[in-house]
Amino acid sequence: MTHYDTIVAGLGAMGSATAAHLALRGQRVLGLDRWAPGHPYGSSHGDSRIIREMYFEHPMYVPLLVRAYDLWAELGERNRAQLLHITGGLMIGPRDGKLVTGTLRSAREHKLSHEVLDPAETARRYPAFTLREDYVAVLDPRGGYLDPEACNAAHLKTAQKNGAELRFDEPLLSWKATESSVHVTTSVGTYSADKLVLAVGACTRSLMNGVDLPLEVERQAVFWLEPGVGDRRYDEPGFPIYAHEYKPGEICYGFPRLSRGVKASVMHSGEIVTDSDEVRRVVSEEEVDPLRLALTNVLPELAHAPVRETDVCLFTNTPDRDFVIDFHPDHANVVVSSACSGHGFKFASAIGEIQADLVMNGRSRFDLSPFSVNRPALRKSIHM
Numbered sequence: 001m002t003h004y005d006t007i008v009a010g011l012g013a014m015g016s017a018t019a020a021h022l023a024l025r026g027q028r029v030l031g032l033d034r035w036a037p038g039h040p041y042g043s044s045h046g047d048s049r050i051i052r053e054m055y056f057e058h059p060m061y062v063p064l065l066v067r068a069y070d071l072w073a074e075l076g077e078r079n080r081a082q083l084l085h086i087t088g089g090l091m092i093g094p095r096d097g098k099l100v101t102g103t104l105r106s107a108r109e110h111k112l113s114h115e116v117l118d119p120a121e122t123a124r125r126y127p128a129f130t131l132r133e134d135y136v137a138v139l140d141p142r143g144g145y146l147d148p149e150a151c152n153a154a155h156l157k158t159a160q161k162n163g164a165e166l167r168f169d170e171p172l173l174s175w176k177a178t179e180s181s182v183h184v185t186t187s188v189g190t191y192s193a194d195k196l197v198l199a200v201g202a203c204t205r206s207l208m209n210g211v212d213l214p215l216e217v218e219r220q221a222v223f224w225l226e227p228g229v230g231d232r233r234y235d236e237p238g239f240p241i242y243a244h245e246y247k248p249g250e251i252c253y254g255f256p257r258l259s260r261g262v263k264a265s266v267m268h269s270g271e272i273v274t275d276s277d278e279v280r281r282v283v284s285e286e287e288v289d290p291l292r293l294a295l296t297n298v299l300p301e302l303a304h305a306p307v308r309e310t311d312v313c314l315f316t317n318t319p320d321r322d323f324v325i326d327f328h329p330d331h332a333n334v335v336v337s338s339a340c341s342g343h344g345f346k347f348a349s350a351i352g353e354i355q356a357d358l359v360m361n362g363r364s365r366f367d368l369s370p371f372s373v374n375r376p377a378l379r380k381s382i383h384m
Contacts, residue, residue: 001192003194004028004030005027005028006030006194006197006359007032007191007197009032009175010172010198010201011033011166011168012042012043012199012201013044013148013152014199014340014352015197016352017349017351017353018359020156020164021356022356023162023163024158024162025360027359029163029165030166031159032167032184033166033168033170033171034169034171035168035169040311041279041314042201042202042313043316043340043344046148046313047149048146048147048148050143050144050145051069051084051143051146052241053143054091054104054106054112054138056098056100056106056243065346065347069084072084076154079154079157081150084144085145087145087241088141088144088237089139089144089241090143091137091140093245094135095134098245098248100245112142115139116136116139117138117139119132119135127238128302129242132297135298143240146345151348167188170186173186177196177334179333182196182331182333184196195335196335197337197359198337201316202217208328208336209330209331211330211373213318213373215339216317217315217317218317220269220270220315221312222264222265222310222312222313223307225262225263225308226307227302234257235256239256244294246295246297246298252291261309262302266291267342268342279312279314283310292304315341316340317339317342319377319378320377323347324339325358325368325371326373329374332362336373337351354366354368
């Protein structure tokens, strides 16, 4: 039996990044994934993921983002690929709403460059936007989007070029750990390693080996609208990424026109699924209605545009919507990787580095206590 330094189970955003960082440091890495690269069954496919520096969820994320921006740039240079597209970003809503106040809190605590635009100035700079009179837009000049499939491919290429062995269409079925090693069983065989990284997304809860984390898998429908191919208002650079708090605590988001159209969705609006293998993959016609309603007060013409394409991805949510980046409660040689709650892709480059640090050094320079498996929001966890 071949023995590895580290086995990385799951080669989506977090797993591919972790495999790359470990391989770059000379680790003998085995990467496993149940699907082929670029598959549409998880959380890392499609043409775009938002990246934004002024993080309304909590200022604690900003240092991670600063590192992620640097690492995405390095990855793109290493692979001669443009992964990161800076368009600027608008965080839109009532001045006293969660989105605007949270964005400004992060900007002020970390002294980030920003502007607050009224509806008239927003429309002057970005003609597709028509904001409700009581709204403001906070401009994040470093906002933009990542190409997720290109990002994953770049991490996988980096891992392979540096000696990682990657096996696809080979799902992890089970694992067991001792103090000194880990054994994993797949559909093909059994492998051993010193360490294991579980980056299995929607399958995390079922592979925790006796620890029941309170994770939910959510089906997220996304839409590509077409307001008119000749309407250049939706093209870069005149159309930024955006998030809009359309009612208290509820957010929709979107992108400039890419090859599939003008992508938009309502955040955390999907049904909770009990089996990630039985997700409803077809998006029904009426599912676009909440998005159209949410867009009415910011992009009224886009709100009525025809749907060109649809897709489904999966969110793996924690109760507090913060990540999980920690050692398994029972095994110090197993890292449990990032239940991202629908907002994690932008961090993948940095999380890969962090998880390589945990594997090799047992610690990270970042404070990971908010992402602990033992934090109060996850203490519902019980040994089954």
